[in-house]
Amino acid sequence: MSLLKDNKIIFVIIVVAVVIIAAGLAIYYVNKPAAPPRLIIATTTSTVDTGLLDYLKPYFDSKFNANMTWLYLGTGQALEVASRGDADVLLVHDRVREDAFVSSGNGTLRTTVMYNDFVIIGPPSDPANARGTNATAAMIRIAQAGASGNATFVSRGDNSGTNALENRLWTKAGVTANGTWYVSTGSGMAPTIRVANEKGGYTISDRGSFYKLRSTMNASLSLVILCENDTSLLNPYGIILLNSTKYPNIKSDLATDFLLFMVSKQGQSLIGNFTVDGQQLFFPLYGNPESIGLPSENATVNYLNSLLKSRGLE
Numbered sequence: 001m002s003l004l005k006d007n008k009i010i011f012v013i014i015v016v017a018v019v020i021i022a023a024g025l026a027i028y029y030v031n032k033p034a035a036p037p038r039l040i041i042a043t044t045t046s047t048v049d050t051g052l053l054d055y056l057k058p059y060f061d062s063k064f065n066a067n068m069t070w071l072y073l074g075t076g077q078a079l080e081v082a083s084r085g086d087a088d089v090l091l092v093h094d095r096v097r098e099d100a101f102v103s104s105g106n107g108t109l110r111t112t113v114m115y116n117d118f119v120i121i122g123p124p125s126d127p128a129n130a131r132g133t134n135a136t137a138a139m140i141r142i143a144q145a146g147a148s149g150n151a152t153f154v155s156r157g158d159n160s161g162t163n164a165l166e167n168r169l170w171t172k173a174g175v176t177a178n179g180t181w182y183v184s185t186g187s188g189m190a191p192t193i194r195v196a197n198e199k200g201g202y203t204i205s206d207r208g209s210f211y212k213l214r215s216t217m218n219a220s221l222s223l224v225i226l227c228e229n230d231t232s233l234l235n236p237y238g239i240i241l242l243n244s245t246k247y248p249n250i251k252s253d254l255a256t257d258f259l260l261f262m263v264s265k266q267g268q269s270l271i272g273n274f275t276v277d278g279q280q281l282f283f284p285l286y287g288n289p290e291s292i293g294l295p296s297e298n299a300t301v302n303y304l305n306s307l308l309k310s311r312g313l314e
Helices: 002-031 045-049 052-064 075-083 095-103 135-147 161-173 189-199 207-220 252-263 265-273 298-310
Strands: 038-043 067-072 089-092 107-122 153-155 182-184 203-206 224-227 234-242
Touching: 038 052, 038 075, 038 252, 045 052, 045 067, 045 189, 045 207, 052 067, 052 252, 052 265, 075 089, 075 095, 075 161, 089 095, 089 252, 095 107, 095 234, 107 135, 107 189, 107 207, 107 252, 107 265, 107 298, 135 153, 135 161, 135 224, 153 189, 153 203, 161 203, 189 203, 189 207, 203 207, 234 252, 252 265, 252 298
Parallel strands: 038 067, 038 089, 153 182
Antiparallel strands: 089 234, 107 203, 107 224, 107 234
């Protein structure tokens, strides 16, 4: 009888313990803080490869209790993804296609936030004699050297903003880029630079991605900047807010927070202070696109400034 009584006592204790644990777990899950809402940015490879978004993320997340994430894409792919409503906001660098995206009704607002520039890189021996500050002349010489078997050009060939810039330069140079000297990777910036490096060829890169890769590859990256400082190589970046009526599932409020953060004094200062190996990779441009020869955005800037003021984000 004593053993039976002891077993009953043990059983009661176990049941009580299970009830207490279950109640505790229930209270925990009821009161567990909700996960921060996730913002999905469809963006170009350069903002990721350089580390800019990793650098900005903790500031944005903390300020807006959010989880900033991104899709690593070329500009063409980023626009396509956003056109399906599979991202909340765009950060890209191809003004012609950006304007077309907004005009088609996919976006409601676009503004320039920053810029960097493109450079033509190649082997130090420079067999095409591309060195200088005239990008069109450099492309002509590369094509001529390629046709004679003395040079290789490696293209991203991925419909990115960089690829679009390259195609504009070929058109301006009057060159149809094809043949064995012209190689298309269909890949992002870093892989394309690596292929050009392996082949001892030429390619076009945004300056930031080249600097970032150089800082990690060190002496194994033999390519150098050969052509730079041509105004045709300037590379402005724009943020586009998507049409929330057309894409009702996007986080439009959080997307607006991201845009306002990027154009605020804090965001612009962070962009300007971001460096790799002591090199500034991006330059703030909000409110002053005319400084690099772009059209005025006064109406958009005035509207955004009023939002910044109303939210105390100036």
